[in-house]
Amino acid sequence: MVNKAVMSVWVILVLGMLQGCGSGDNLPREPISGTVSLDGEPLESGNITFTPASNTETSAASAAITSISEGRFSLDAAVGLVPGKYVVIISSPVAGKPAAPAKSRRSAPGVADTVSGTGADDAVEEPPTREIIPIKYNTQSTLKADVTKGGPNQFEFSLSTKS
Template sequence: MLSRSIRMGLLVLATLVLCGCNAQDGLQRASVDGTVTVDGVPVEMGSITFIPTDGTIGPATGGKIVDGKYQIHASDGPVPGQHLVQIMGRRGTGKFKQEKLEGEIVNTEIIEEMVPKKYRGKSELKHKVQAGTNTLNFDLTTDD
């Protein structure tokens, strides 16, 4: 059984692979960077995905969040226009459990989801990406 941190890493990798990012597609793209926090606490590890909406044409694009920061270069970035923004993020709890991994018992940290559901898979968070360089900071809250 894979540990939660390995599964999270695979999820982030799959998101990036499935994004359809391609510098050779002839689309104008923008670079995007910024920070992601939840109630003022940086998201330790996760992913951010920009999904074109409201008439914006282009592929979904995304990147990794590490220690509350993300950066997507223009070669792989979103096209300018309106986007739904989905954010996934986890953090270590400081608690550990024993798991069997390749025949050995190892202590693995218990990981928990820290981004509220309203910003994840069915996110209604929208943002307009401008041509050129964008710094988009997302200060999320757990309040409804």
């Protein structure tokens, strides 16, 4: 179940990136903007994805993703949303706890790694990331947005980590 949800998010992200290079599709797009807070504080950084709530022939072209910075997001009319109902997915991955030093797979203990120039005992794995947004706003989002022709299409999403 989680793999299917993660795959869906990746598909949406790729579609959003492709669409973000300039629409050129002649769809009647509207600018959108808004805010995202988590537990009463502006969300420092993340991404917000809008996917059409219904399947239509323009669904893929209607999806959009943009970044959240200091609790704010926006899309101008050139890459905005087609009027309609959307499911909203919010994501904000952060670095987890630092990993312990790892043994190099290229070198024997205490032997310098000829690729990186570091000793085998100096190699450190990247810390894993974790998602700080609860799944009810993320992979199993219950958030909705209704984009209307002529706007104002300003949305406020107040998220909570508490049940």
